[in-house]
Amino acid sequence: MTIEPTAFLAKMEKRIGFTVDDKAILKSSADWGKANASVMADHFYAYLERDEEMSAILNAQEGRMHRLHETFIQWFHEMFTGVDDWSEKYAKIRWHIGLVHVKIGIAPQHVVPAMAVVVNEVGKQLRTDDKAESLQEALGKICMIDLAFIEQAYVEVSSSAVLRETGWSEALFKRLIATGVSSM
Numbered sequence: 001m002t003i004e005p006t007a008f009l010a011k012m013e014k015r016i017g018f019t020v021d022d023k024a025i026l027k028s029s030a031d032w033g034k035a036n037a038s039v040m041a042d043h044f045y046a047y048l049e050r051d052e053e054m055s056a057i058l059n060a061q062e063g064r065m066h067r068l069h070e071t072f073i074q075w076f077h078e079m080f081t082g083v084d085d086w087s088e089k090y091a092k093i094r095w096h097i098g099l100v101h102v103k104i105g106i107a108p109q110h111v112v113p114a115m116a117v118v119v120n121e122v123g124k125q126l127r128t129d130d131k132a133e134s135l136q137e138a139l140g141k142i143c144m145i146d147l148a149f150i151e152q153a154y155v156e157v158s159s160s161a162v163l164r165e166t167g168w169s170e171a172l173f174k175r176l177i178a179t180g181v182s183s184m
């Protein structure tokens with residue numbers, strides 16, 4: 001049941017309609033991305049810090065906040081460069097980000113609104129800087145692709161763990177989920 005990151009990326013690109021034109025506009029705006037990454041990180045962590053549960057996670061380890069600020073800047077910039085033109089390396093990095101969040105126990109209820117903050121703050125900054133709407137659209141798409149990786153990691157990790165521990169088949173597992181939903 002575990003995904004192959006590059007194939008998943010290709011599937012999401014197709015589904016979301018992330019085109020070569022989107023990639024071109026992101027690449028041509030990579031300097032803007034780099035210049036604004038730190039401010040976006042400030043908005044992002046200010047949002048997370050306002051929530052009691054997320055703040056506790058962020059401050060659970062010495063130096064974590066500082067590390068996170070740096071990793072966010074890198075993550076943000078990579079959306080513009082595509083790392084290896086949104087291929088194998090990009091997919092692997094995004095899959096790893098998903099796994100890190102599952103391991104720490106950060107649930108989708110935290111991740112989805114957090115990505116909305118990024119999309120919203122980016123939109124505001126782009127309007128302030130009088131940037132083309134096509135850049136905002138391209139960024140919105142790549143943010144959703146990155147979000148899909150984090151969300152999918154939850155499903156993949158939990159179902160793989162259950163299948164491994166129990167020896168159940170995938171078909172049986174899906175049937176049990178469907179039965180469980182019916183009884184809710």
Ligand code: HEM
Nearest residue numbers: 054057058064067071072075096097100106110111114115
């Ligand atoms: C838009 C959603 C998010 C993005 C794009 C994002 C981005 C990242 C990245 C790039 C990393 C480094 C992963 C690696 O080492 O490969 C990371 C780790 C981490 N993230 Fe997120 N994150 C998101 C949501 C959240 C939320 C909602 C929390 C809640 C507190 C959170 C807390 C953390 C923590 C604690 C780590 C590990 C830090 C460490 O100890 O090294 N993230 N995140």
